[in-house]
Amino acid sequence: MFKDFYIPSYEITPLTMAVIAKPQGNKDGASYVLEEELEYTIEASPSKVMNDACKYLGSSLKGRQDGTREICGITHKAPISIDPSSGMYFFPTTSPSNPKCSWIAHSHIDQVNKAPDNCTEILFHNGKRIVLKVSYGSMLNQVQRTAQFRYLLDHRIKYLQRHAADLVAEPQP
Template structure:
């Protein structure tokens, strides 16, 4: 039995959002250990994930375009601290557009099959799952490369508060630029 849900939150287990041609749901969500069927489109889920991170899809897309010069099929950093980046396989508003989460991709290969002539490539995820794709190897590989460029170029947890906490520097030091003996040093005098 298919589990159909109204809402879904993109998380570190999300591997792909596939558009569905079904009257009861709009997206097939592939996670590491399950599949869900959601009554929202892949783009709606991406937009909601951006809002959950206190930004808009349009704003983050514009920022990526500004920093990279790319105008079409722009990868979206959904949560930079957790390295959750997704790339579209088509124009985001195209009815066939799937979103692939790069942190789960192990490899992309060409695939030619007599049984399935529309399948041009296959994505192998790190958990061993395979996803046949109608998009060409070249397109998927280019999108993966662009997404990896974003990962390298944009600030991540290595420059944010989480990195400093992991390095033994507390939030007070980070925000005030010095070490404090205790909380009493923060009191107004």
Template sequence: MKKAMSYQIGKKTQALEPRYDQYGNLCTIVHELHETYMVTKSPKQIIEENCSFYGCDYEGRLKSAKQILGLKQMVPIPLSVALGVYTMPTCSPDSDKCFWLFLGHIKKIEKYGQKSAEVVFTSGQSLVVDVHKDTLEVRHAKMALLHYILTKRTGVYEKWESRLGLSELWRLL
């Protein structure tokens, strides 16, 4: 596994997994489509740094997502609307057990034991998280809704609708 001091989230990022290193420091296992990294920062630190990298701080993105969706907690974050990079926490973002999952890579969510879920990615990889399947599915749906609303507001769908026609666009989705 590759080690890094920082990490730039992109379209290949599937999940950020919290993990303590041998010295007791909270680090992150980054799951990409074809690679895995160990980053010496917490998942939330990576999210905050990438929010700034993509043009707005974490608090600003959190506040706007809360307003758009009418949520108070467990809010998905639009890291980059232009790239379609959205993420959601599996529990409180301040928890050392919080995974961050990325839209577009989640193939399905399956029940795993009594209170856990297995997230299966489009790459075939999977992770088990300590969140009930139904709860995770609702959060995933809210992340997809946030993606739809922001994409609609930025006019991306209209561009495709004019090129392909409305019925052709929805057939592709």
């Protein structure tokens, strides 16, 4: 399913469907990146990839997690929005400090199914599938929490857009 070619750096895009942990012994880890059309490996843990993506857009993984906590009270395995305007919402499969933590793009999920051995299969809109060693209940909970977070953040953004004329940071001449 995954090709073993490495790229030196990587940036999350709206085409990114998942960043999956690939433990590398004593190293910091590596990640399989699953996009709509491509699959490859990078030499960085999924949480580092997510942190770098957040930094690229002016925040950090911790900053995004803090924002999630402020918006909807989720404190553990918090979903994040890398960029709400592009629909880039991701959730972790375990604690982000766990080297086995993978990140899944909420908007690309079509179905979540039970799989043998307490695993979960994720079917993406484009027909690609992955099986992760995460319980079905935990995965459904993460999908639901991400949907709640998306709804609440989207509501705030729309409120600001409706009242943009009254809330301009710099007055127009």
